Amino acid sequence: MRPTASSPRHSAPCALLxxxxxxxxxxxxxxxxxxxxxxxRPKGRTxxxxxxxxxxxxAHALEQTWDxxxxxxxITRYGQAVPCRRIRVVEAAHPTPDAAGLAATRQMLxxxxxxxxxxxxxxxxSGGGSALMTAPADGVTLADKQAVNDALLASxxxxxxxxxxxxxxxxxxxxxxxxxxxxxxxxxxLISDVPGDDPAVIASGPTVADPGSRQEAQxxxxxxxxxxxxxxxxxLDNPESESIKPGDARLAQVDTRIIAAPGxxxxxxxxxxxxxxxxxxxxGDAIEGEAAEVGRAFxxxxxxxxxxxxxFGRPCVxxxxxxxxxxxxxxxxxxxxxxxxxxxxxxxCLQLAGADHIHALAADTDGVxxxxxxAGAIIRPDTLARAVAAGLDAxxxxxxHDGHGFFEALGDSLVTGPTLTNVNDFRAMLxx
Numbered sequence: 001m002r003p004t005a006s007s008p009r010h011s012a013p014c015a016l017l018x019x020x021x022x023x024x025x026x027x028x029x030x031x032x033x034x035x036x037x038x039x040x041r042p043k044g045r046t047x048x049x050x051x052x053x054x055x056x057x058x059a060h061a062l063e064q065t066w067d068x069x070x071x072x073x074x075i076t077r078y079g080q081a082v083p084c085r086r087i088r089v090v091e092a093a094h095p096t097p098d099a100a101g102l103a104a105t106r107q108m109l110x111x112x113x114x115x116x117x118x119x120x121x122x123x124x125x126s127g128g129g130s131a132l133m134t135a136p137a138d139g140v141t142l143a144d145k146q147a148v149n150d151a152l153l154a155s156x157x158x159x160x161x162x163x164x165x166x167x168x169x170x171x172x173x174x175x176x177x178x179x180x181x182x183x184x185x186x187x188x189x190l191i192s193d194v195p196g197d198d199p200a201v202i203a204s205g206p207t208v209a210d211p212g213s214r215q216e217a218q219x220x221x222x223x224x225x226x227x228x229x230x231x232x233x234x235x236l237d238n239p240e241s242e243s244i245k246p247g248d249a250r251l252a253q254v255d256t257r258i259i260a261a262p263g264x265x266x267x268x269x270x271x272x273x274x275x276x277x278x279x280x281x282x283x284g285d286a287i288e289g290e291a292a293e294v295g296r297a298f299x300x301x302x303x304x305x306x307x308x309x310x311x312f313g314r315p316c317v318x319x320x321x322x323x324x325x326x327x328x329x330x331x332x333x334x335x336x337x338x339x340x341x342x343x344x345x346x347x348x349c350l351q352l353a354g355a356d357h358i359h360a361l362a363a364d365t366d367g368v369x370x371x372x373x374x375a376g377a378i379i380r381p382d383t384l385a386r387a388v389a390a391g392l393d394a395x396x397x398x399x400x401h402d403g404h405g406f407f408e409a410l411g412d413s414l415v416t417g418p419t420l421t422n423v424n425d426f427r428a429m430l431x432x
Contacts, residue, residue, distance in 0.1 A: 013430050014378050016276060017361040020269040020317065020428050021414070025365055027268035028191060028260035028421040030054055034061035034124075037259045039187045041068045044118030047184075048072030048087050049108050049177070051133035052126030052203055053366045054191050056082040056089045057420035059124055063087060073111060074124055075104045075132045079373075080418045095153055096146050097134035105135045105172055112177075115184035117253075123177065123186060127193025127366065127422035129203025130163055135171040137235050144229040145169055148221075155224035156327030158288055159194055163204040167243045168217040168236060170204065174243025175251060177206035182250040192261040193365075193424040195286030195322045199256045209251055210243035217241075262286070262321035262423045265365065269319055269428065278430070279316040281305075285424075287322035291340040292398065294324050295347030299355075302348075302429045306357045310431075314357070318429040326370075326401060333400040339370025341425055342377050342403025349379045350394055356381050360429045363414050366422040370404070375416045377407035386410055 026032070048059060048070055055074040060082040063070075072087045077094040092101030115121065136145045148169065152162045167174030178186050188207040190199055200208045214236050221228050221236075235241050244251065262285040270280035283301070287294065298320075305316060324340045341362040352358055363369060363376025387394050387410060397406040407413045 013359040013432055014380065016278070017359060017378060017428050017430055020272055021361055021363055021426055023268045023272040024265035024423070024426045025419050025421060027265045028365065028423045030057040030061045030191070030421060033259040034058050034189060035065040037189050037257050038062065038065060039120065039122070039255070042118060042120035042185065044116060044120070046070040046120045046122065047111055047115065048122045048124065049074065049111065050124030051075040052124070052129035052191070053077050053080055053094070053422040054126035054420055055124050055129070056080060056084070058126065058189065058191070059084050059087040059089060062122065062124070073104065073108050075101060077128055077132065080420060082420065092132050094128045094131045096149055097131050097142065099142065101132050101134045102142050105133050109135065109172065109180055112180045115181055117183045119184040121181045121184050121186040123188040123207050125188055125203045125206065126191040127203065127424065129206065130166050130173065133172055133203065133206060137169050137171055137241060140169055140231050140235050144231050148226060148228050148232055151226045152224065154328045155226065156290065156325050157220060157224050158325060159323055160201050161220045163201055164212050165217045165220050166204045167210055167212065168214045168241050169232060173204035173206050174210040175205060175208055175248065176244055178254045179244050179248065179250040183253065185253040186255070188254065188256045190256065190258045191421060191423065192258050193422045195288055197258055197261045199258065207254055208256060209246040209248060211246060212243065214241045260421065260423055265423045265426065266319045266321055273317050277315070279312050281312060281316060281318050283318055283320040285321040287320050287324070289324055291324035291326050291343040292347035295344040296351045298429065299348045299351035302352065302358045302360070302431060303355055306355065306431045315430065315432045317431070320427045321424055323424050328401060329399070333402065336400045336402035337370070337372045337404035338401035339364065339372060339376070339403060341369040342407055343398070343401060344427070345377050345379050346394060346398045346403045346406055349383050350398065354381055354384050357432050358429065359432070360427070361414065362425065362427045365419060365424060365426050367416045367419040372404045374404055374408070374413045376414045377403070377412050378414060379412065383410065383412065
């Protein structure tokens with residue numbers, strides 16, 4: 001983009017926004033964060049298990065650092081495998097579980113069955129692990145679990161609510177993976193992608209005790225009018241569907257460590273902004289809500305920051321993280337391609353209505369916003385004007401949840417490819 005008169009003298013706004021995003025990704029790079037968190041070698045064997053969008057990159061970083069024998073299996077999303085020599089990497093589907101994930105999870109659980117107190121399990125857990133590490137509970141089929149998962153994803157439920165249900169339909173989530181590993185010591189290395197960095201929520205907490213209840217899972221299904229299969233309803237009525245609770249003796253040898261998180265990535269972006277002479281303001285790393293509504297609210301915040309009444313000077317950048325949701329309107333448009341970050345930006349852009357001095361970037365740190373292999377997008381003061389000139393109706397695109405179609409047509413999509421990490425959404429509003 002050609003610099004404008006209002007751009008910071010040292011950088012075009014869009015280029016600066018991209019550098020901030022890259023800094024956030026770099027702060028969560030497994031190659032940087034895994035080695036420093038590794039435990040000492042055990043007397044016995046070392047087994048590596050795990051799942052998530054960053055799991056393969058975490059396994060590779062571990063192999064490059066570990067000075068003793070080890071073996072294991074991790075599951076990652078299709079297209080995000082990293083070659084490992086001693087740890088098997090399996091690709092599976094996300095966000096809807098598939099047969100590959102089911103088979104790999106069963107193999108992973110079998111690896112835990114003959115461990116002793118001198119053995120060590122290193123669990124590599126990151127966002128996406130809930131779908132990738134899948135082992136339906138007794139009597140629940142994979143198809144039943146897929147149906148509930150898809151309905152929840154389309155309902156507008158928060159990730160915490162979705163994971164509450166997932167934990168109670170699983171043989172591996174809600175602390176069950178760690179319980180299966182006992183009496184071995186287990187060190188869990190977590191890359192957080194959830195608001196609040198709660199280990200019990202990250203990938204549905206396979207190594208963490210779950211204070212929630214099956215009644216809460218039933219309440220989530222009722223709240224969003226999910227027509228669950230009979231097998232799911234029957235299982236949640238069964239007391240055996242309860243997850244592993246705090247105080248369970250099988251979790252006594254579990255050590256959980258968060259090694260990367262949204263807040264740390266926002267801080268890294270803020271450091272880059274300061275070096276560029278731009279005032280960083282971190283609005284929060286746990287912002288949730290309907291993506292379009294959050295986008296409209298943030299437009300008001302950006303307008304205020306651009307006004308003379310702003311409490312800080314210009315140029316400044318407003319940084320935030322978290323995970324918004326998109327409630328899909330019916331009937332669905334099968335040709336639409338959307339994601340929560342482009343939904344946020346499109347609603348924000350409409351609310352700003354071409355306001356001067358405001359640029360913004362919103363993207364998923366794993367490189368995939370929704371189902372499209374596009375991380376997010378960037379908006380500028382002239383975005384709506386260029387859309388009108390191109391014959392694009394921004395409101396119509398928003399109504400059918402086709403944010404990727406809109407920004408791709410304008411050439412404003414942000415494409416990174418898989419980043420091999422995941423610390424949730426990253427948003428930056430630059431006021432110049």
